[in-house]
Amino acid sequence: DAGVIQSPRHEVTEMGQEVTLRCKPISGHNSLFWYRQTMMRGLELLIYFNNNVPIDDSGMPEDRFSAKMPNASFSTLKIQPSEPRDSAVYFCASSFSAGAFGEQFFGPGTRLTVL
Amino acid sequence: KNEVEQSPQNLTAQEGEFITINCSYSVGISALHWLQQHPGGGIVSLFMLSSGKKKHGRLIATINIQEKHSSLHITASHPRDSAVYICAVSPIQGAQKLVFGQGTRLTINP
Numbered sequence: 001d002a003g004v005i006q007s008p009r010h011e012v013t014e015m016g017q018e019v020t021l022r023c024k025p026i027s028g029h030n031s032l033f034w035y036r037q038t039m040m041r042g043l044e045l046l047i048y049f050n051n052n053v054p055i056d057d058s059g060m061p062e063d064r065f066s067a068k069m070p071n072a073s074f075s076t077l078k079i080q081p082s083e084p085r086d087s088a089v090y091f092c093a094s095s096f097s098a099g100a101f102g103e104q105f106f107g108p109g110t111r112l113t114v115l
Numbered sequence: 116k117n118e119v120e121q122s123p124q125n126l127t128a129q130e131g132e133f134i135t136i137n138c139s140y141s142v143g144i145s146a147l148h149w150l151q152q153h154p155g156g157g158i159v160s161l162f163m164l165s166s167g168k169k170k171h172g173r174l175i176a177t178i179n180i181q182e183k184h185s186s187l188h189i190t191a192s193h194p195r196d197s198a199v200y201i202c203a204v205s206p207i208q209g210a211q212k213l214v215f216g217q218g219t220r221l222t223i224n225p
Contacts, residue, residue, distance in 0.1 A: 031211055043201065043215040056212060089156060097211060104148070104213065106158040 004107035006092050012113045018080040021110045024073055025094030033104060034067055034077050035091040043091075049075065050097065082114045118142050121202050121216035129224055134189040136219045138202030141183065148213065149176050149187050150201040158201075161187070192223045 005024040013019055025032050033048040047057040049069045057067070064083070069075040079086055089109045095102035119140045128134060138147070149161040162169050162176040164185075169176050173192075178185040189196055202216040 033211075033213075042217050043203075043213075045212055045214075048211060050211065091158060093158075095211075102211075103160050103163045105160065106150075108157050111156075 004092055004094050004105055006090075006107035006110050008110060009108060010111045010113075012115065013082055014115050015083055016081045017114075018078065019082045019086075019112060019114075021077040021090050021092075021112070023075045023077070023092030023107060025075070025092070026105055027073070029094035029096045029105075030072070031095045031097045031102065031104075032069060032075050033093040033095075034075070035093065037089045037091060037109070038087075046077070079112075082112075084114045087112055087114050117217070118206075118214050119202055119204055119216040121200075121219050123219060124217065125220045125222075127222045127224065128192055130193060132192050132223075134192050134196070134221065134223075136187045136200050136202075136221070138185045138187070138216055139183060140185075140202075140204050140214075142204065142214070143207040144180075144183075144204040145207050146205040147178055147185050148203040148205070149185075150203060152199040152201060152218070154198070161200075189221075194223045194225050197222050 007022045031050050034046040035043050037043045046059045047067045048055055052069045067077045089111050091109045092107040093104040095104045122137045146163050146165045148163050150158050151161050152158045164178050173190045175188040199218045199220050201218045203213040
């Protein structure tokens with residue numbers, strides 16, 4: 001298996017632009033997570049999906065952030081409009097959860113820089 | 116106070132030394148995870164445990180549920196073990212969510 005795939009790996013954009021991050025989870029996994037990592041705050045959960053349905057988006061910073069999972073093999077995280085404080089590494093992770101939890105497998109991350 | 120606290124925040128040791136990283140948490144959990152993040156940035160899950168002890172190669176993870184404490188040990192440390200080690204817990208409420216510690220930066224010198 002190729003593991004969790006994220007694109008792009010690096011994104012540099014200007015303040016006010018729309019940014020779309022993409023994630024392909026491991027085939028067969030039924031849970032998908034979006035995380036953000038910054039030096040100040042470490043790793044934070046933004047949102048997670050179970051069977052393509054958003055379960056908890058309480059970590060999404062504000063309305064500028066939105067996430068979708070139209071099918072089991074694809075998810076997007078969109079920031080519009082982007083701001084310099086959104087600069088961070090964004091990780092996608094997936095897991096198979098038959099019960100309450102499962103081991104999570106992380107993608108390589110997308111390093112976002114907003115100028 | 117953070118729900119997950121790690122110590123030390125930074126640790127430098129010589130190759131071959133026995134390493135211990137500690138994690139304390141304040142919430143009821145269904146599982147505890149140890150993750151490794153290498154300088155390149157990728158995150159790898161090392162262990163997921165809910166009781167007792169697990170061993171993988173030179174890595175050992177233990178957990179004491181009553182004391183809400185876990186340790187990650189590395190025997191015969193090697194420079195390639197240099198990384199950030201992150202403790203995370205799956206709370207009983209919302210068990211699929213991970214709550215992360217701030218990480219321990221480990222540097223092993225040759």
